[in-house]
Amino acid sequence: MKHANATNNSSTPTDxxxxxxxxxxxxxxxxxxxxxxxxxxxxxxxxxxxxxDGYCGACRITxxxxxxxxxxxxxxxxxxxxxxxxxxxxxxSDIDITLL
Numbered sequence: 001m002k003h004a005n006a007t008n009n010s011s012t013p014t015d016x017x018x019x020x021x022x023x024x025x026x027x028x029x030x031x032x033x034x035x036x037x038x039x040x041x042x043x044x045x046x047x048x049x050x051x052x053d054g055y056c057g058a059c060r061i062t063x064x065x066x067x068x069x070x071x072x073x074x075x076x077x078x079x080x081x082x083x084x085x086x087x088x089x090x091x092x093s094d095i096d097i098t099l100l
Contacts, residue, residue, distance in 0.1 A: 021065075021096040029091050034069065036086035047086060047099065054088035061086055066095030 017030040020039070027043040029036070036061055040047055049059040054075025060083050068089040075085045084097075 018091050018092065019094040021094070022099060032090065034090070036084075036089050038092060040086060045099065049087055052087045054085050057085060062098040063100055064096040064098060066075055066091060067093045068095065093099045 010080045015032070017028045018030055020027040020036075022040075022045065027039060027045070029039050031039065033041075034042070037049060037051075037052065044075055047059050047061070050056040051058070054070070054072075054077055057075070058077065060077075060079065063082055066070050068084050069092045070089050072088060077085060079085060079096030
């Protein structure tokens with residue numbers, strides 16, 4: 001199942017730094033080996049999680065703008081329209097998110 005603004009094409013995220021907007025703050029995503037969750041944690045944004053593999057859905061956040069890639073395939077947890085699981089995706093464009 002595809003979700004708005006999320007892809008599952010195993011594309012490689014761009015090598016240029018990407019901007020993650022969270023309310024009035026910005027985080028730079030530049031390490032393409034990191035998941036979005038790891039990047040947000042490194043920038044001291046607290047995200048609730050359990051499995052880190054897309055099974056539980058605990059890390060669910062809202063994707064307001066931009067695109068992410070589920071590099072290992074779609075997550076098994078239910079994800080509503082415009083929601084993503086940062087534990088198992090990487091941004092492939094600048095994104096705007098809302099932490100739940």
